[in-house]
Structure formats: structure tokens, C-alpha cells
Amino acid sequence: MIPLIFSDIGETLTIKKIGGLPEVRKHMETMGFVVGGHISLVAKNGGNVIVNVKETRVAISEEMAQKIMV
Numbered sequence: 001m002i003p004l005i006f007s008d009i010g011e012t013l014t015i016k017k018i019g020g021l022p023e024v025r026k027h028m029e030t031m032g033f034v035v036g037g038h039i040s041l042v043a044k045n046g047g048n049v050i051v052n053v054k055e056t057r058v059a060i061s062e063e064m065a066q067k068i069m070v
Helices: 023-028 062-067
Strands: 012-014 038-045 047-053 056-061
Touching: 012 056, 023 062, 047 062
Parallel strands: none
Antiparallel strands: 012 038, 038 047, 047 056
16 A cells, blocks of 8 residues: 555556545545545646546645555
């Protein structure tokens, strides 16, 4: 299990755990980041990370990406 930020671009991953405060986890869940869900890393640039989640591209901060374990 590694943080999303350390995965390779283009790789399809399964979310194993989402860390952080309950409010943060709830917010991530509303954006489609759920344990067992599949995501892929599209790009890393300027401290932001772009991922495909449920066929939608979402930009999250590097800090958030470190809380998503895959």
C-alpha cells in the first residue's frame, strides 16, 4: 500500500484506504473517492494531481493525494 502521489501516471489503481479527518473523508467520498474504487493518475503538476475517478477527471492537492492509499 502506497500513497497515490507515488504511483505511476496512467496506472489503474484500487483505493485501499483514505486517511484524514472525517470531514475530509466525506468530502472525498462525494467526489467519488471510495475504498475499493478504481482510479488512475493522469498528471502531476505544480503541487496538484489530476486523476480519473468514475470516468471524470478531478484535480486534488498533493496533500490530499498523500492521504489516498492505493
